[in-house]
Amino acid sequence: MKRLLSLTALGLAFAPFLAGAAGDYKPVTAQRLANPEPENWLMTKGNYQGWSYSALDQITTANVKKLKPVWSAATGMTSGHEAPAIVNGDMMFVSTPRNQVLAFNAKTGRLLWRYKRELPEGFGALHVTNRGVALAGDKVYVASLDCMITALDAKTGAKVWESEVCDWQKDSAYITSAPLVVKNVVIVGPSGGEFGVRGFLKAFDLETGKEVWTRYAVPAPGEPGSETWPQEGRWKDAWKNGGGTMWMPGNYDAKNDVLYWGVGNGAPWLGDQRPGDNLYLASVLALNPDTGEIKGHHQYHWNDSWDWAGMNAPTLVEFERNGKKVPGLISAQRNGYIYWLDRKPDGKIDFNKALRYVKQNVFTSIDPKTGRPTYDEAGKPGTGKTATYCPSLWGGKDWPFEAYSPKTGMLYIPFNDNHCMTLTGKIQERIPGQWSAGVEITELNLKVDKNAPFVGGIQAWSVDGAKENWRETYAASWNFGSVMVTAGNVLFAGGTNDRMFRAYDARNGKLLWEFPTPSGIISPPSSYFIDGKQYVAVVSGWGVDAAWIQGKMHDSHGWEKQVPEGGSVWVFALED
Template sequence: MTNEMLVKPADADWPMYRRTYNGWGHSPLKQITTENVAKLKPAWMMSTGYSEGHEAPPTVVNGIMFTATAGNQILAIKADTGEILWRYKRELPADMLGSHPTNRGVALLGDKVFWMSRDSVLVALDAKSGAEAWTVPVQDYRQGYYANLAPLIVEDKVVVGTSGGERGIRGYIVAFDTETGKETWRTFIVPEPGQPGSETWPQPGDEHADAWKTGGGSSWITGQYDPESKLIYWGTGNGGPWMGDQRPGDNLYLTSVVALAADTGEIKGHFQYHPNDSFDWDEVAAPILVDLKRDGNSVPGLVHASRSGVLWMLERTDDGPIKFIKGTPYVHETWIKSMDPQTGRVEYNEGTKPGTGVVGEFCPSFWGGKDWPPIAYNPDLNYVFIPANENMCTTMQGGSVIDYRAGASYTLGTQGNRSDLYIVDGADHIGEVQAWDLNTGEKVWTHTFESQNWGPLLSTAGGLVFGGGTNDSKFHAYDAKTGDVLWEMKLNSGVIGVPSSFEAGGKQYVAVQAGWGIDAASMQTRLSAAYPDRFKPSATVPTGGVIWVFELAE
């Protein structure tokens, strides 16, 4: 795998998290079409040996599949037969905390496979044997840092971020040399005093002057890369603690997209989706890179379906600054009082923003209109597809002020806190898959589910959109033009994995990991407690990780 192959992948391959640097999640393969997808059947399936949430895409190059699973392991597999070539598993420290026990994939370059172990250690493996080439600690897990994202290869660097925004970390994005593992740059999402953006945090002498030290800003989903401008685009997470009145100011660069210089990591531009985040709205999913219309001209764009429920259209520039084009709610929202037509800055409706001892009631819920599951884009239709959760809201209140303790929860406080999930009165569904036409900026179709939807999406040149995410454990194929379900199959477990498509031996395959858990299961638990007549307990959704690979029947 070379840098040139990453910039322009072979049609048959799926070599990185979303296949291409622009993040489209689109396969140019079109052997499987709207006309024949009803003949899709399992080619092979394999148990991973673990039952927690499985979220990584099956990554495939030259007929070899590399995929990460729950259980802190990587598998190398013959992609057309399911034969295991090697298995690598890294044991976790005995004192490692257990939150979000998942992994979202690997990266490939040369003869190496790159992967983040959950204890915040970057691992480089020999692609043929699975033997360790090198490992490097990225951060001390005892301080609340952990990792579960797929790395991003940018020329001779492997770039990663961190989880732990719920534990009072100070988030960062960091690059390492792919050959040696030597750190080349590290950019903190929360600036220290004197750095650009620090003026948006409490100043020296203020009551909360040290808030930047525990300010959050995790970066736990893989970014995108523009090889022409040599800029990396990365989404950033929520603040720590959750209540923004304990860290007054806009709090850059939380809940933003940042543009980073690939050679130095310097922040060259940013756009903040909502200032002084108090809603737990991580905006870690990086926007896709796609051309957009602005003032009658085509401009390099960024498109992001935010956790706060807004479909953002932004303009990216060669030197870094990011300009606002348009923001359109894609689910029911109550928090926006106004949006500046020039800058996109939002003002909050009164009573929606929670605080310390202050109730806020807002829609969408703290899980958002869309959480981490990625959108997909079809360049032939110029449609973007969103896995959404509609009609869900939250009543939240921060409790007593939190005393920071390394590695401990740093979210709502203790005495007097609340976080209630509820459904809009009269709503008959939650989950949706939406299609938006980027030519017009309008929604063209919606497919609904009574269940919530946590299903990452895959677009293909065969006119299809694939995704799971519902509590009935089904994996679906939609008509990209109409949203009609053309094929579906009930799998062993709920499907919250990122789907991919590849070709081997002249045949197109669709692959996905099934394995219910993590926030999808947590949402099910909350819904069943609040609405027992409508939602069964999460335990009724089967667990168990299985890699599924589908082909057309002969």
């Protein structure tokens, strides 16, 4: 019996459940990933640039009101479902909380196989979610909460190989991120900043699972950037557990072979326990995908003290400037500002401008040349110091994906506003597996303005004009959902506590269609095309931070106490 339990902990005792053989499966090559066909959705954000954009245009602003559900399927899991449906040909892959991957026939919804990796005894994490799988060749790659990355046979779900990314018992790390495949490696990083994890990425060979490289976000003494961490005194070892976890997938410039990855918050949260700028916290890194070498960076704010993680990689676009196209990066960051950055072929990143898009009371100015902010110290919490800052730690935009349409030239941002946080810092001993953010988890004092006309919403910004073109707001809901935009000028979005999946006119924000799902939607939508028909897919399943905040809003604002949980996949198409 003891031997059987150990096999279960390793995920070896669970063969996939086969409900029918998959059809012909077209291998996912590096060329296909660099230039994905519109009929498939091969990665979490649709393409390497991070656009969350579908070039399909059968569904338009004129006919989207005729969308009907084609099929749906329960995942069998509760908690927050944050992974998109990934589609290659007739096969759809959906990962769920608690280490499960499901494969469906994308046209009919028939379950093809199910893979489940059991969590080891004693495992614990703040979030048990998963944000998606990656495809390459004839394999599906998924990272597990207990710090493993596994390659599955795409047709059968059988395990091909698995490798350890981190030691969850020793490091207190866990993985919620979708991996990213670039050329011959699959790349992923763990979560765990609140447990004092020093963030990193690891790359593994696609065929063998052998580790190829590791890149830490916080430099060790003597490495470039280490001078921005304490060199002596009480906090000289702060770098060892300094945070900077890289818990969201990156984006990739295939033309110039540059990988862009976001870096999370500092650990502990209080910057006075790690004096200095603290590179590369709250930054975007430009990396060599073959070696992990840092080629460039931009730090959004120095000495992070607010849990304003920069974990979302910026979207790769081109700016129109003085009649020329300039390669750029654009990102709505958690700290409440949208950043326009210039990206160079060699990976260097230059600051262009930053504009505030939600209420923010910490930055008093931003250097127009470097992008370095100055702070109102009254809004910066510290050890034994109480401060109220806006936006709260969930930021102007948390992890959900923004979207970019090359047709409208707009960036679409799922945002939250009119919320603040009051924190008082303390010194907490770091004990593996225990919260050590420098503030009690029971003392996260969220404050939402009761007189504000809204909290959540969607903003549409002109990338070249650098102005807001339209916005949709929600008077009685936060927005915890990613958005997707299509060539039919339709913007699809969930994210609200009323369980609705919605379609808007991407040009002006007019609501065109909505459909209630059994639970709230916090996963990214996706779109694909089979046998002459365009489909739109989304996974419904409320939980994690959205559920926690819903309870807080019940206490403070009288909102509905709970949103029903339970995961299900929903697929829509136009009526024949």
